[in-house]
Amino acid sequence: MEPFRFHLFVCTQQKPEGIPSCPASGSLAVLQTLDGEIQARGLNRDVQLTTCGCMGLCDEGPVMVVYPTGTWYRRVQPSDVSEILGALLRDGRPVERLIWSDAAAMKAMAVEHGEKFRAALAAREKAGTLPDHMDQMIRGYMPSRCLLTALELDVFTAVGDGANAKQIGTKIHANARAVGMLLNALVALRLLSKSGDVYSNTPESARFFVQGSPDNQRDGLLHIANIWHRWSTLTDAVRRGRRVPIDPDHTPEGTHDFIAAMQRNAKDRAPHVVKALGTTGVRRILDLGGGSGAYSIAFAQACPELQCDILDLPEVVPLTAEYVNRAGVSAQVSLRSGDMLRDDFGCGYDIIMLNAICHMFSEEQNQDIFRRAYRALAPNGRLVVQDFILNPDKSGPQHAALFSLNMLVATDSGASYSEVEYTLWMKAAGFAEVSRINLPGPSGLIVGRVK
Ligand SMILES: C[S@@+](CC[C@H](N)C(=O)[O-])C[C@H]1O[C@@H](n2cnc3c(N)ncnc32)[C@H](O)[C@@H]1O
Ligand code: FES
Numbered sequence: 001m002e003p004f005r006f007h008l009f010v011c012t013q014q015k016p017e018g019i020p021s022c023p024a025s026g027s028l029a030v031l032q033t034l035d036g037e038i039q040a041r042g043l044n045r046d047v048q049l050t051t052c053g054c055m056g057l058c059d060e061g062p063v064m065v066v067y068p069t070g071t072w073y074r075r076v077q078p079s080d081v082s083e084i085l086g087a088l089l090r091d092g093r094p095v096e097r098l099i100w101s102d103a104a105a106m107k108a109m110a111v112e113h114g115e116k117f118r119a120a121l122a123a124r125e126k127a128g129t130l131p132d133h134m135d136q137m138i139r140g141y142m143p144s145r146c147l148l149t150a151l152e153l154d155v156f157t158a159v160g161d162g163a164n165a166k167q168i169g170t171k172i173h174a175n176a177r178a179v180g181m182l183l184n185a186l187v188a189l190r191l192l193s194k195s196g197d198v199y200s201n202t203p204e205s206a207r208f209f210v211q212g213s214p215d216n217q218r219d220g221l222l223h224i225a226n227i228w229h230r231w232s233t234l235t236d237a238v239r240r241g242r243r244v245p246i247d248p249d250h251t252p253e254g255t256h257d258f259i260a261a262m263q264r265n266a267k268d269r270a271p272h273v274v275k276a277l278g279t280t281g282v283r284r285i286l287d288l289g290g291g292s293g294a295y296s297i298a299f300a301q302a303c304p305e306l307q308c309d310i311l312d313l314p315e316v317v318p319l320t321a322e323y324v325n326r327a328g329v330s331a332q333v334s335l336r337s338g339d340m341l342r343d344d345f346g347c348g349y350d351i352i353m354l355n356a357i358c359h360m361f362s363e364e365q366n367q368d369i370f371r372r373a374y375r376a377l378a379p380n381g382r383l384v385v386q387d388f389i390l391n392p393d394k395s396g397p398q399h400a401a402l403f404s405l406n407m408l409v410a411t412d413s414g415a416s417y418s419e420v421e422y423t424l425w426m427k428a429a430g431f432a433e434v435s436r437i438n439l440p441g442p443s444g445l446i447v448g449r450v451k
Pocket of ligand 2: 011012013020021022023053054055056058061063
């Protein structure tokens with residue numbers, strides 16, 4: 001029994017540039033239009049839309065197959081979507097002009113494609129060719145570096161409503177020829193479009209990268225550009241076993257970008273943390289290294305009786321104050337400037353939060369923080385660690401394992417840690433119950449409770 005009346009498959013098989021494929025001929029736009037039309041017609045309980053891999057008709061793309069009729073469509077365009085859905089709902093008969101009437105020729109093409117594909121794989125294997133996924137990993141820095149440079153130079157803002165390379169070069173004080181090369185690469189990466197010699201932002205670039213857009217993320221993303229310089233020292237850092245100082249190591253602009261980056265991640269995660277921990281019986285929270293204050297702000301907004309104290313470094317607290325004031329919760333959120341490795345935490349807290357903190361410090365420093373947090377908690381209080389938590393053998397998840405290297409190049413003794421380690425440290429500090437809560441996304445919570 002089919003769970004849906006109709007099942008539509010659209011090929012989205014990515015292939016190397018220059019090789020015919022459905023995405024290269026526009027299948028992603030077809031997919032998006034289909035999804036929109038299905039929602040608009042209220043058909044999401046009747047029609048299941050699924051992406052699929054190559055069906056062997058790559059020269060005839062975009063290819064789409066409809067079940068239960070078993071209709072294979074080729075060269076589908078977004079403008080055909082309405083007609084295809086209309087015919088399907090009416091009597092299930094195919095849109096004749098989009099099907100290949102010679103079924104034998106179509107099958108021959110698909111079979112021949114499969115044979116050629118297997119022969120090409122065998123030839124590459126025999127020749128010792130580097131697999132595509134490894135090749136892409138090796139060159140992955142090129143698109144990344146291109147976008148980071150564009151963000152550093154604020155290219156997307158300079159593009160504005162459309163401009164040529166010379167105008168953009170003048171605005172960003174850069175060489176016109178080189179700017180032209182960068183702009184063309186950004187077009188190739190689909191981050192800009194080009195008509196004649198005029199470059200324009202795509203809707204996504206205009207939304208996320210242009211100053212003045214409400215969703216502009218440039219400041220937070222510049223932190224990744226800053227980290228890029230540190231990652232360039234990875235080889236030396238691995239040889240030496242410690243980070244390699246870069247010049248300048250810390251700047252006020254870097255701190256501003258860093259806190260903007262923290263806010264970018266934390267504002268999405270904070271509602272999940274509030275939901276996971278709840279506010280019942282919680283009156284006082286200590287937010288160690290609160291950064292932009294996103295977690296304290298979310299707790300304060302969830303419960304008007306709740307008071308939060310944020311402890312952060314002196315150079316960060318004025319930035320925290322801006323976020324807290326903007327959120328309108330300064331009456332509930334107090335800011336304390338200090339050093340969590342040395343300063344007294346106070347006492348009587350219901351929750352002490354360590355959001356994205358433990359990875360900055362060594363095992364010994366974390367154990368010391370846990371011991372002092374235990375003493376600062378009220379009976380039944382909770383210590384909450386939110387971080388990228390490694391598997392017991394530390395070889396995954398990928399994000400946590402890579403982040404550990406981020407800490408190698410950026411901190412004196414930080415690393416990602418495993419649930420086993422956090423649990424051991426919490427128990428050693430006196431916490432009676434220790435549990436893990438998974439969150440959507442790459443980070444999780446480890447919660448220790450005082451009995
Ligand atoms: C990775 S950020 C996390 C910020 C915030 N908790 C979040 O998740 O968005 C680390 C924060 O800890 C602060 N920090 C680092 N070392 C500290 C120290 N010794 N004492 C107090 N705060 C510190 C940083 O300034 C920064 O705000
Ligand atoms: S890539 Fe779509 S059929 Fe081959």
